[in-house]
Amino acid sequence: MASLEEVDVLVVGAGPAGSLTAEYAAMGGADVLMIEKRPVIGVPVRCGEFMPQVDEIRRIFPQADLGTVFDLPSQLRSLETEAIRIYSPKLRSFDVAFHGYTTFRDGFDQFLAGRATRAGARVRTGVQCSSISQGVVKTSMGEIRAKVVVGADGPLSVVAKSLGLERSWDLCPTASTFAKGDFEPVPEMYFGNVAPGGYAWVIPKKEGANVGLGYSKRYARGNLDFYWREFLKFRPLDVGKLHGKPVPMSGPIPSTVKGNALVVGDAAGQVMAVNGGGIPIAMICGRIAGEVASAHLRGKADLMEYERRWRQQVGGPLKTALGTKRLAMLMFGSQWRLEQAMRFLGPKRMGKAIRCQSVLL
Numbered sequence: 001m002a003s004l005e006e007v008d009v010l011v012v013g014a015g016p017a018g019s020l021t022a023e024y025a026a027m028g029g030a031d032v033l034m035i036e037k038r039p040v041i042g043v044p045v046r047c048g049e050f051m052p053q054v055d056e057i058r059r060i061f062p063q064a065d066l067g068t069v070f071d072l073p074s075q076l077r078s079l080e081t082e083a084i085r086i087y088s089p090k091l092r093s094f095d096v097a098f099h100g101y102t103t104f105r106d107g108f109d110q111f112l113a114g115r116a117t118r119a120g121a122r123v124r125t126g127v128q129c130s131s132i133s134q135g136v137v138k139t140s141m142g143e144i145r146a147k148v149v150v151g152a153d154g155p156l157s158v159v160a161k162s163l164g165l166e167r168s169w170d171l172c173p174t175a176s177t178f179a180k181g182d183f184e185p186v187p188e189m190y191f192g193n194v195a196p197g198g199y200a201w202v203i204p205k206k207e208g209a210n211v212g213l214g215y216s217k218r219y220a221r222g223n224l225d226f227y228w229r230e231f232l233k234f235r236p237l238d239v240g241k242l243h244g245k246p247v248p249m250s251g252p253i254p255s256t257v258k259g260n261a262l263v264v265g266d267a268a269g270q271v272m273a274v275n276g277g278g279i280p281i282a283m284i285c286g287r288i289a290g291e292v293a294s295a296h297l298r299g300k301a302d303l304m305e306y307e308r309r310w311r312q313q314v315g316g317p318l319k320t321a322l323g324t325k326r327l328a329m330l331m332f333g334s335q336w337r338l339e340q341a342m343r344f345l346g347p348k349r350m351g352k353a354i355r356c357q358s359v360l361l
């Protein structure tokens with residue numbers, strides 16, 4: 001009979017949420033194991049690779065305790081940008097001031113996993129969690145019993161499913177790739193039929209651009225391939241292979257803790273519903289998850305403390321973003337309505353929407 005491995009904290013998934021959880025749980029003194037199903041962390045890249053600068057993260061989440069979470073080496077920055085150019089269905093453009101940068105998402109995720117390792121966590125790649133039953137986590141490399149299990153396994157979370165926690169009900173097909181060429185140093189977002197209920201993007205990097213799109217199945221009349229081909233007809237580009245996964249767009253799930261387990265990042269629906277961005281929130285909430293998990297093992301906190309703290313730190317802006325998205329959904333069904341709404345909003349209100357602030361105030 002295969003032996004049962006025992007750990008304090010088992011983290012499933014080595015994305016930003018998992019690595020931050022592993023790092024902070026290990027710093028709190030826990031014996032941490034993080035498993036990742038992909039053989040190489042962060043590969044292939046399935047991301048727009050756009051990050052807000054720290055001043056923007058503070059503006060978006062004024063209640064969040066950022067600590068040193070975003071102390072990242074400059075080598076992870078490909079290109080810094082000062083504005084985002086937003087195109088309406090009729091290609092009217094709006095420049096919204098916003099401090100951001102493009103990263104190298106593979107290197108970014110590998111750096112965060114390395115930080116977790118340096119804090120004392122063990123990382124195993126090529127290991128997939130298939131289910132959890134009676135407190136035992138089944139993986140492709142044997143069974144593991146953990147005092148705390150953390151599901152950081154993305155929007156289709158096996159951990160959430162096994163625990164009977166809700167998962168996002170609005171999963172938007174989204175994919176990206178790299179395009180060679182020279183691009184103006186301004187990220188572009190295209191709204192309208194090109195990506196109904198979502199947007200297509202061209203986000204410049206040092207020697208090319210990250211390009212991709214995400215759309216809502218509710219308004220779609222084709223699949224991802226269809227929209228991708230249409231986008232390339234409209235914007236011919238020298239692109240590589242497209243890689244994608246769903247983005248959870250229905251807001252945080254109602255409960256993120258159950259028994260000795262919790263879920264974090266995309267698995268918990270912790271994504272800005274207005275733009276699908278989730279890296280900064282995954283990192284903020286991962287830190288909270290790791291701190292609470294280790295405090296719990298020292299007898300200093302209930303796991304519910306995680307739910308309370310992440311909602312207090314990022315819950316408000318995520319709720320506002322969801323409200324804005326619901327308003328936008330009323331427009332997405334008609335190109336004309338969407339065009340009028342974008343003209344009404346203008347760059348100032350669009351800036352508020354991007355920053356998860358109310359567009360009505």
Ligand SMILES: Cc1cc2nc3c(=O)[nH]c(=O)nc-3n(C[C@H](O)[C@H](O)[C@H](O)COP(=O)(O)OP(=O)(O)OC[C@H]3O[C@@H](n4cnc5c(N)ncnc54)[C@H](O)[C@@H]3O)c2cc1C
Pocket residue numbers: 012013014015016017018035036037038042046047048049050051127128129130152153154155158174175176212243244245246247264265266267271276277278279280282
């Ligand atoms: C195409 C695309 C573009 C995006 N662009 C941006 C952007 O520009 N900026 C931004 O902020 N956000 C962006 N996002 C969203 C962002 O990528 C996510 O919100 C973020 O990665 C969430 O981090 P996470 O750690 O929760 O999940 P993930 O990064 O998805 O990590 C989950 C990890 O768990 C692993 N895993 C899954 N199941 C298992 C299992 N059963 N066993 C073991 N391991 C498992 C996966 O392989 C993965 O490595 C984009 C998303 C997509 C799909």
